[in-house]
Amino acid sequence: MADKIATRISYGETLVELGKIHEDLVVLDADLAAATKTDMFKKAFPERFIDVGIAEANLMGIAAGMSTCGKVPFCSTFAMFAAGRAFEQVRNTIGYPHLNVKIGATHAGITVGEDGASHQCNEDLALMSTIPGMTVIVPSDDIEARAAVKAAYETYGPMYLRFGRAPVDVINDFEGYKFEIGKGVKLKEGKDITIIATGICVGNSLEAAKMLEADGISAEVINIHTIKPLDANIIIESAKKTNRVFTVEEHSIINGLGSQVASTLGENHPVKVTKIGMYDVFGESGPAAELLVKYQFDPTGIYNQIKAKL
Amino acid sequence: MDKLELQKIANQIRIGAINAVHCASSGHPGGSLSAADILTYLYFVEMNIDPKNPKMDERDRFVLSKGHVTPGYYATLANRGYFDVSELATFRKVGTRLQGHPAMQYIDGIDMSSGSLGQGLSTAVGMAKAFQMDKKSNRVYALCGDGEIQEGQIWEAAMFAGSNHLDNLTVVVDNNNLQIDGSIEEVNSPYPIDKKFEAFNFNVITIDGHDFDEIAAGFKAAREFKGKPTVIIAKTIKGKGVSFMENNVAWHGSAPNDSQCDQAMADLMKGEVA
Numbered sequence A: 001m002a003d004k005i006a007t008r009i010s011y012g013e014t015l016v017e018l019g020k021i022h023e024d025l026v027v028l029d030a031d032l033a034a035a036t037k038t039d040m041f042k043k044a045f046p047e048r049f050i051d052v053g054i055a056e057a058n059l060m061g062i063a064a065g066m067s068t069c070g071k072v073p074f075c076s077t078f079a080m081f082a083a084g085r086a087f088e089q090v091r092n093t094i095g096y097p098h099l100n101v102k103i104g105a106t107h108a109g110i111t112v113g114e115d116g117a118s119h120q121c122n123e124d125l126a127l128m129s130t131i132p133g134m135t136v137i138v139p140s141d142d143i144e145a146r147a148a149v150k151a152a153y154e155t156y157g158p159m160y161l162r163f164g165r166a167p168v169d170v171i172n173d174f175e176g177y178k179f180e181i182g183k184g185v186k187l188k189e190g191k192d193i194t195i196i197a198t199g200i201c202v203g204n205s206l207e208a209a210k211m212l213e214a215d216g217i218s219a220e221v222i223n224i225h226t227i228k229p230l231d232a233n234i235i236i237e238s239a240k241k242t243n244r245v246f247t248v249e250e251h252s253i254i255n256g257l258g259s260q261v262a263s264t265l266g267e268n269h270p271v272k273v274t275k276i277g278m279y280d281v282f283g284e285s286g287p288a289a290e291l292l293v294k295y296q297f298d299p300t301g302i303y304n305q306i307k308a309k310l
Numbered sequence B: 001m002d003k004l005e006l007q008k009i010a011n012q013i014r015i016g017a018i019n020a021v022h023c024a025s026s027g028h029p030g031g032s033l034s035a036a037d038i039l040t041y042l043y044f045v046e047m048n049i050d051p052k053n054p055k056m057d058e059r060d061r062f063v064l065s066k067g068h069v070t071p072g073y074y075a076t077l078a079n080r081g082y083f084d085v086s087e088l089a090t091f092r093k094v095g096t097r098l099q100g101h102p103a104m105q106y107i108d109g110i111d112m113s114s115g116s117l118g119q120g121l122s123t124a125v126g127m128a129k130a131f132q133m134d135k136k137s138n139r140v141y142a143l144c145g146d147g148e149i150q151e152g153q154i155w156e157a158a159m160f161a162g163s164n165h166l167d168n169l170t171v172v173v174d175n176n177n178l179q180i181d182g183s184i185e186e187v188n189s190p191y192p193i194d195k196k197f198e199a200f201n202f203n204v205i206t207i208d209g210h211d212f213d214e215i216a217a218g219f220k221a222a223r224e225f226k227g228k229p230t231v232i233i234a235k236t237i238k239g240k241g242v243s244f245m246e247n248n249v250a251w252h253g254s255a256p257n258d259s260q261c262d263q264a265m266a267d268l269m270k271g272e273v274a
Helices: A007-021 A039-044 A056-067 A079-085 A087-095 A110-115 A124-129 A142-154 A201-214 A232-242 A257-268 A288-294 A299-309 B003-024 B029-046 B070-080 B085-090 B120-133 B152-163 B184-188 B193-199 B212-224 B258-273
Strands: A025-029 A049-051 A072-078 A102-106 A135-137 A159-162 A185-188 A193-197 A219-223 A226-228 A244-252 A272-278 B061-064 B140-145 B169-175 B203-208 B230-235
Touching: A007 A025, A007 A039, A007 A102, A007 A142, A025 A039, A025 A056, A039 A049, A056 A072, A056 A079, A056 A087, A056 B120, A056 B152, A072 A079, A072 A142, A079 A087, A079 A102, A079 A124, A079 A159, A087 B120, A102 A142, A110 A288, A124 A135, A124 A159, A124 A226, A124 A244, A124 A257, A135 A142, A142 A159, A185 A201, A193 A201, A193 A232, A193 A257, A193 A299, A201 A219, A201 A244, A201 A299, A219 A232, A226 A257, A232 A244, A232 A257, A244 A257, A244 A299, A257 A272, A272 A299, A288 A299, B003 B029, B003 B070, B003 B085, B003 B212, B003 B258, B029 B070, B029 B140, B029 B169, B029 B212, B061 B120, B070 B085, B120 B140, B120 B152, B120 B169, B152 B169, B169 B193, B169 B212, B193 B203, B193 B230, B203 B212, B212 B230
Parallel strands: A025 A049, A025 A072, A072 A102, A102 A159, A135 A159, A193 A219, A193 A244, A244 A272, B061 B140, B140 B169, B169 B230, B203 B230
Antiparallel strands: A135 A226, A185 A219
């Protein structure tokens, strides 16, 4: 397994890579370039980097306007402000006219860490998924993040990409890995239960599956990197095989991955679904690694939660 | 185009706006009438546009930041030839392209969807920034309401426009002094509007928004001013041209009944003869 890397760094580096090829790519930030890693693009292409200052509503509007004048804007701030503060701007000014704006939201979930609950957005997937025509992507590691940013540039339409602050293991460095928007990835075959995870929870779910294996429980692990449009087929197929599904996300269990999986299965192949996530609570300050343990997103935490519900 | 011709066009636009609102039994006549002369000048004189080629790259852009005055806006687009005037009768009806607030996905010629107040100006600023980056000569115009500038996002956008020296941007504030809950001073005064924009590094011009000589001079001065965006504060009368709607906030967002519509048309026809 390669070194850990935060997906926000993958994002920043890929923007630079794309910027070298595509003159129409512009990057906008709201005074968080050093944190969102768009400062890499700023350094490489200062003339195509725009800092709007601490004004996230305006960030979205400016990106929308630029997109109608031949630019492909990637705009960044923390998930809390992109999806939360600027929700209505994203909904009305980017989503409703279906503009080609890419929102690169970093510092999502509790792994923001020490900044605490005010900055830990566990609601962004729910908010962004309700906007008609919005694509919502949560990469699970460095490799997937890079592929997602490239796919976002290549695919017309409004898109929300969720990146994390904390370094995560590289898990997609295997032969035949392919990223396709809207297509889930089966990372491990299993027959007793299905674990469907997204973002940083994918790697930890794989580890949890190994621990379950030692107990004689064969767990299938599916990476859903695209929350919307959701890959219903891969979910239904696996549920038909195992008839027991767990979802794992660093997000509220209300209206994130788990809710969408449950709703898809409810309509197509009803089986018991257990949602692992933030249980309708705010996060808190602390080092990311310790918070993952406290809120049971580490491999042992996921393993224990699954065992308790089996 | 001389002043008399512009007045006649503006009158047609007012007639179209009232008809649209009457047909829909819904919509915003007051602000449509206050903005009608500004819209006329923009679409018939000022802007580099071609209704036959509504998406041409070199066109100037317009954002109706006060997105509720679609009756006036659609009547302007129709009279300018973007679509047939008869389509105004479909305004706000199920299946129409003429949505309650501007929706760019339905009509080529609408440069930006808007309606949620405060958001349009940011998009205009984004367009102006894109043209500035590409050293293009396209100009960008945004029409804001004087109540609308109570929205904080207007000032986020204004700060960025001033800070980025977007002299290709002209913002018009339709200063008719009324908003839904009363006069803008009673509700939450944005005055002094000129000093506020000055402080945000704008070139500020104040005009009578119903006098085509002043409107022409204002836009000319804005075009020629370098180094700063311009705001034109247009002093207007809400409901202008329809006697019983003038300066009456009740007509912000309500439709005339049949007899009121007849009376409005009679008022506007007088304008036709003159």
